Amino acid sequence: MRAFNLTDCSLDSLKLVDMPMPSPQPDEVLIRLHAASLNYLDLMVAKGRLGSRSAPFIPGTDGAGEIVEIGSRVEGWAVGDRVVPGLMVDWAAGPHTSAAARRMRGVTMPGSLAEYAVVPATSLVRIPDQLSFAEAATLPIAATTAWNAIVAGRVRPGSTVMLLGTGGVSLFALQFAKAAGARVIISSSSNEKLARARTLGADLTINYQSTPAWDEVVLAATDGIGADLIIETIGATTFPRSLNAAAVSGTIFVVGFVGGTELSIPVLPIILKTLTIVGNNTGSTANLADAAHAIATTGIKPVVDRAFGFEAAVEGYRFLERAEHFGKVVIDLDA
Structure with missing residues (x-):
């Protein structure tokens, strides 16, 4: 699969490479990602202020896609379901804990700037029907x-x-x-x-x-x-x-x-x-589900300022860094 690797503490080190396809464990799903959205947190990771430095590291905190493979113990999800995973994949609900913060997508574990990602099924929320993948990718953090x-x-x-x-x-x-x-x-x-x-x-x-x-x-x-x-x-x-x-x-x-x-x-x-x-440190999967439900029932549309093609992801980072955006900056992995 194609993915961006962050190898050093700068945007210049963000490179598009070929990587092996990940495989889900029994409690996980494999997602085909269609869009990612960028946050200030992504800039911090790229500049080395937060996150993993193990190589190869796939950044990108927020993403949206569809399930293409399901682990043997996963229930309630099906191939083809449109989903967004939460940022902290082990924070299902309730108060924040130090244990819940250990695994953060695009910060301490592989993120959304890749064609495929593996996440725990308990971190997933269904995408409201009226949202595109690009719009849905803005939900997990913002x-x-x-x-x-x-x-x-x-x-x-x-x-x-x-x-x-x-x-x-x-x-x-x-x-x-x-x-x-x-x-x-x-x-x-x-x-x-x-x-x-x-x-x-x-x-x-x-x-x-x-x-x-x-x-x-x-x-x-x-x-x-x-x-x-x-x-x-x-x-x-x-x-x-x-x-x-x-x-x-x-x-x-x-x-x-x-x-x-x-x-x-x-x-x-x-x-x-x-x-x-x-x-506040974002929120749990339950919080994400509540936000998605509110969006679905009120008809709210996420505000996407600009969408960059997958190969132009670094340009998207630089656009975010200039603080010229109104709303969200999105990476379209299908473009």
Whole structure:
């Protein structure tokens, strides 16, 4: 089969090679992958900040395809089923554990930048009928994370949700929040991206370059109350403003660190506002299934900015690295 191998700590080391076809164990299935989607996590792996360095290593955290072979002990699945595997293949449900984090697709075990992959059957979720493979490939990390944020923030009609940026997690959260009847505020440095966010239902948009004090805009727009849920996708540089913009008894859902990992913040606002600060590391297979069910029942469509052909996967990585995307970047393994 054709697959990309990552042999060093740089995108230049990502090479397309021929590899042996993997075979499923009794509790596993063999998937013919049709699409993969890229995440910031994939850039971290490619640059050596996370993940396996054993050779040969196949990167690519998220993917979607169809089952072509089933292990002898697998039940409930059939050849031809359209599926997505979760990122952490041993995290079926329940609270996160250190054991569940040991095997992560495209991080510590072979990932989705290959024509075929073997995964435990317990990590699989059916693809909603209305989604293409390219759209479904965006679900394991971005949709699951966004769904967990909506649940953690107890979003309901009348809630106010603040989103930072227009990446995959933010745009899934925008659509989930609107489906729940919430008011959504979103920020970006691009007026064009903000206009596109409004077509998805965003109620208020803020250009944080022209209006750096976006937290004050959130407070003004909510009569001083603040946002019930802030999905913190940036990290250290924006966290103090997230604290200020959060409502009493609000939730700050922390998922990103492109703006830095070292944080110094005042404790008093957390105490006085009785804030809930939630760290998130994607989610379980059950969380992925819940997100997929919500997408199926509401008709939400994942936002795919660009799809690159399989041989152009490195170009897809570089496009993601430039942070020009609106939504998700996808690799079409059939192109």
